[in-house]
Each structure stands twice: as C-alpha cells, then as structure tokens.
Amino acid sequence: xxxxxxxxxxxxxxxxxxxxxxxxxxxxxxxxxxxxxxxxxxxxxxxxxxxxxxxxxxxxxxxxxxxxxxxxxxxxxxxxxxxxxxxxxxxxxxxxxxxxxxxxxxxxxxxxxxxxxxxxxxxxxxxxxxxxxxxxxxxxxxxxxxxxxxxxxxxxxxxxxxxxxxxxxxxxxxxxxxxxxxxxxxxxxxxxxxxxxxxxxxxxxxxxxxxxxxxxxxxxxxxxxxxxxxxxxxxxxxxxxxxxxxxxxxxxxxxxxxxxxxxxxxxxxxxxxxxxxxxxxxxxxxxxxxxxxxx
Numbered sequence: 379x380x381x382x383x384x385x386x387x388x389x390x391x392x393x394x395x396x397x398x399x400x401x402x403x404x405x406x407x408x409x410x411x412x413x414x415x416x417x418x419x420x421x422x423x424x425x426x427x428x429x430x431x432x433x434x435x436x437x438x439x440x441x442x443x444x445x446x447x448x449x450x451x452x453x454x455x456x457x458x459x460x461x462x463x464x465x466x467x468x469x470x471x472x473x474x475x476x477x478x479x480x481x482x483x484x485x486x487x488x489x490x491x492x493x494x495x496x497x498x499x500x501x502x503x504x505x506x507x508x509x510x511x512x513x514x515x516x517x518x519x520x521x522x523x524x525x526x527x528x529x530x531x532x533x534x535x536x537x538x539x540x541x542x543x544x545x546x547x548x549x550x551x552x553x554x555x556x557x558x559x560x561x562x563x564x565x566x567x568x569x570x571x572x573x574x575x576x577x578x579x580x581x582x583x584x585x586x587x588x589x590x591x592x593x594x595x596x597x598x599x600x601x602x603x604x605x606x607x608x609x610x611x612x613x614x615x616x617x618x619x620x621x622x623x624x625x626x627x628x629x630x631x632x633x634x635x636x637x638x639x640x641x642x643x644x645x646x647x648x649x650x651x652x653x654x655x656x657x658x659x660x661x662x663x664x665x666x667x668x669x670x671x672x673x
Contacts, residue, residue, distance in 0.1 A: 397619030398662075400611045401627040407608035409634040412477050412486075413642060414597045414604070422594055423586040424474045427601070428467065429579035430590070434602025435609070436572045442565060453562060459570040462554035465547045467575050472544030480537040486632060488541045490523040493625035495549035500622040503553050508622050515665045519629040522657025525650055552612075552621050559617045567613050572606070626665050629658040 415427065436443075453459060477485045497516060500506040558567050590598060615624055633655045640646065 393618040394623060397615045397617075397624055398627060400615035400618070401624045402630060404608050404611035404615060405628060405630045406634045407604050407611060409631045409638060411601050411604040411608060412473075413635075413638055414601045415474055415477055417597055418478070418594050419591065420478070421588060422590055422598075423583070423588070424471050424478070425579065425582040425586055426588070426590070427474045427598065428471050429576065429583035430598040431470070431601050431605050432572055432576040432579055434599050435606040436576050436602075438603050438606050439568065439572055443569060453566060453570070455558060455561065458554055458558055459562075459567075460574065462551050462558065462567075463571055463574045463578070465551040465554065466571060467578055469544045469547040469551060471579075472540045472547070476537045476541035476544060480541070485537070485541060486523075486635060488538055489545065490520055490629055490632065491542065492545040492548055493628050494520065495545050496552050496625040496628075497622045499549050499553050500556075500620060500625070504556060504621065506620050506622040511668055512622070512665065515661045515668070516626050519626045519658050519661030519665075522654040522661060523629060523632055525654035525657060552616065552625075555613055556616045556621055559613065564610065564613050564617065568606075568609055571609065623665070627662055630662060633658055 418427065473489070476488070480488075493516060497506075497508060497513075501508050555567060636655065
C-alpha cells in the first residue's frame with residue numbers, strides 16, 4: 379500500500395485533493411508536450427507524431443511492462459480498453475492537427491471546452507450529481523479562458539471543428555478510464571493504451587512516413603516521455619476523484635502555458651492573460667472548497 383493510500387485511509391488527506399494534485403501535474407505536462415509539438419516542422423504528419431508519441435512513450439514505459447510481463451494484459455474488460463484506445467487515438471490525432479494549424483492561443487482556448495464535454499458526459503453516463511454552484515464555477519473558469527485569449531479576434535476554420543471533435547473523444551476517453559479504474563490497475567490501463575495505440579498509429583503512419591530530422595526527432599522523444607508521465611497523472615487522478623470534479627482543473631493549462639511561453643517563446647503576458655489566470659485559479663479553488671464541504 380502506498381503512502382498516499384495510507385494517508386487517505388487514515389483520513390489525513392482527502393482523495394479529491396490527491397486527484398486534484400495529479401490533475402495539476404497532468405495540466406503542466408500536457409502543456410509542455412504541446413509546446414514541443416508546436417516546434418515540429420510542418421512536414422511532420424500528424425499520424426507520424428501520434429505514432430512517435432506512443433512509440434517513444436512505450437520505450438520509456440517498457441521497464442514497467444517487463445516488471446509485470448504478460449500478467450499486465452490480463453483484463454475482464456477488453457472491449458472497454460479498445461474503446462478507450464480508439465477514443466484516445468482520434469483525440470490525440472485531432473489535437474496535434476489543431477495545435478499545428480491554429481494560433482496557439484486559439485487552439486488552447488478551444489481546448490478548454492473539454493471540461494464542458496466531460497462534465498455533461500459524466501452527468502449522462504456516470505450519473506454524477508452536478509449542482510448549480512458547480513456549473514457556475516465551471517462556466518466562470520471557461521470565461522476566464524476567453525478573457526485570456528480573446529478568440530473573437532482570431533480566425534475560425536476547419537481546425538476549430540477538428541479540435542472540438544478532439545475534445546468530444548477525449549471526454550469519452552476520460553469516462554472509459556473512470557469505469558476501468560474501478561477494476562483495473564493503472565499499469566494495465568496504460569499498457570493497453572500505449573501498446574495498442576502504437577500498433578494502430580504505426581499502420582496509419584506508414585502511408586505518410588517521412589523520416590524526421592534530428593531536431594524533430596529530439597522533440598518527438600520529449601513528447602513521448604512527457605506523454606507517458608501525463609498519462610499516468612490523468613489515470614491516477616481519475617482513480618481518486620470523479621471526472622465532473624476534475625474537469626475544470628484542465629483550465630489551469632492556460633496558467634502553465636504563460637511561464638512556458640515566456641521562457642521558450644519570449645511571450646510576455648498581457649493584462650487580460652493575467653486577469654484570466656486569476657479567474658481560472660479562483661474557479662478551481664472554489665470548486666475544490668465546494669467539493670471538500672460535500673465530503
């Protein structure tokens with residue numbers, strides 16, 4: 379039994395706080411991976427990115443695979459695993475396409491509609507109870523995103539619809555993980571996701587394959603390593619809390635994107651970015667307090 383599980387059993391820490399902490403780590407790692415994806419050459423096809431992300435992710439994940447062997451694949455819910463893999467694959471392919479073909483601010487803004495999809499699906503499929511206060515905080519956090527990026531001044535095209543499609547499939551994937559986490563280990567969930575997705579993405583990448591340059595290859599390796607860590611964080615977060623509670627924490631990606639954008643691209647945050655960040659932080663803090671009161 380881990381230290382975290384012991385602390386939860388002894389009521390020293392709330393499982394929802396643990397879930398929130400892992401979700402914050404996911405937000406930071408996901409934002410970092412998208413920055414690396416943004417630096418890739420236009421010649422690198424999205425299918426190639428998807429394959430390389432999961433291939434290198436599987437390489438970094440291989441020590442854990444070897445530690446459990448074939449036992450890691452034993453499951454009573456293979457169909458749900460496959461459904462989740464398909465949803466993840468479509469969501470990731472669409473996300474990489476959108477981030478590479480839309481302004482970074484607009485892509486991130488549209489990505490923030492993900493919590494809305496997740497919350498609605500949690501209510502419909504998992505029967506989560508969502509109060510008006512929760513809905514208010516979720517919408518307030520999303521409004522903070524709009525304040526930050528002001529997407530009304532940016533172009534709208536095919537990339538927008540593709541990213542909305544990515545958010546829908548990502549939400550279905552989250553629901554699948556929540557259902558799987560009730561009976562499956564984190565290792566098994568990640569094992570199916572990385573092995574099956576690598577195989578499917580490899581087949582798709584063959585038709586458009588072009589060997590990446592050295593700089594692109596280094597970025598793809600980084601995306602794979604960070605991707606495994608972010609995947610672990612998201613799966614673990616869903617083990618401790620419901621999707622409807624964790625969804626608004628996705629908004630913090632915008633807050634993490636500010637220092638990353640400044641350090642790597644020299645992007646200086648504007649007044650609207652700072653104001654929106656405080657709104658997002660306030661929404662997630664308020665939601666956490668509200669959830670802890672209901673424990």
